[in-house]
Amino acid sequence: MSALLFPAEGKGVAHRPEPDWAQVHRELKRKGVTKLLEAVRPLLEKLNNRPMRHVGRSRRQLYEELEKPVLKALPVHAYELAFWKKARVHPDYHVEVEGHLYSVPYSLAHKQVEARYMEGSVEVFLGGRRVASHVRKHAKGYTTLKEHMPASHRAHAEWTPARLLTWAEKTGPSTAALVQGLMERKPHPEQGFRGALGVMRLKDKYGESRLEKACARAVRHRAYSYKSVAAILQPHLEDAREEREEKPPLPAHENVRGPHYYH
Numbered sequence: 001m002s003a004l005l006f007p008a009e010g011k012g013v014a015h016r017p018e019p020d021w022a023q024v025h026r027e028l029k030r031k032g033v034t035k036l037l038e039a040v041r042p043l044l045e046k047l048n049n050r051p052m053r054h055v056g057r058s059r060r061q062l063y064e065e066l067e068k069p070v071l072k073a074l075p076v077h078a079y080e081l082a083f084w085k086k087a088r089v090h091p092d093y094h095v096e097v098e099g100h101l102y103s104v105p106y107s108l109a110h111k112q113v114e115a116r117y118m119e120g121s122v123e124v125f126l127g128g129r130r131v132a133s134h135v136r137k138h139a140k141g142y143t144t145l146k147e148h149m150p151a152s153h154r155a156h157a158e159w160t161p162a163r164l165l166t167w168a169e170k171t172g173p174s175t176a177a178l179v180q181g182l183m184e185r186k187p188h189p190e191q192g193f194r195g196a197l198g199v200m201r202l203k204d205k206y207g208e209s210r211l212e213k214a215c216a217r218a219v220r221h222r223a224y225s226y227k228s229v230a231a232i233l234q235p236h237l238e239d240a241r242e243e244r245e246e247k248p249p250l251p252a253h254e255n256v257r258g259p260h261y262y263h
Contacts, residue, residue, distance in 0.1 A: 102132065164200075
């Protein structure tokens, strides 16, 4: 290998033959590469310590005298590739990054911002100033910091879906079904807390019995919202009779096959 890497020199630098790299490559592909690399290491040391003709110093000496004194310490943390994207803050004061939504101060709703995201973190900037920082999540969902919420939303931060459902079940099964459906129809259950708490507050104004009947009517019509329940209670529609339109049978016709055709 030494003969391959350091062929015999000619009468000048210009005549020094180039190593046979194809042969070197073939040698490196042979079995026992580790031993081969161990054999190359002293040859590399020999090359670095050999004085160069035009300089009169070796590569090692030049490194020690010129380069090593000005080297800076390596960073504490390894370099991490970062990506940037422009984004519009949603009305619910969240920014979408790779399928996950991260909160920013609620006053920035509808603002144009920039998101910088890496493997383990997400940062949001407005005009070059960082306004939010989060641990990155790689699954769909919401990450919301309490300090980013307006005061009205902050009051709901202590609630959980289970706690809301337990409270709704005390009024009745229909109220619980409506609260559950209201939260399930939101991208994230916490986004339905405001409507669910609004429904529960209707109990203080209209009573448990009326609220349970109104929720039952709303569930039958799949109207899972605070506005729907309030619209039923205000004009006392929870006890109103629901008339179903009777549909006449299909007329006899040769093109109407009937259910027996498929059996």
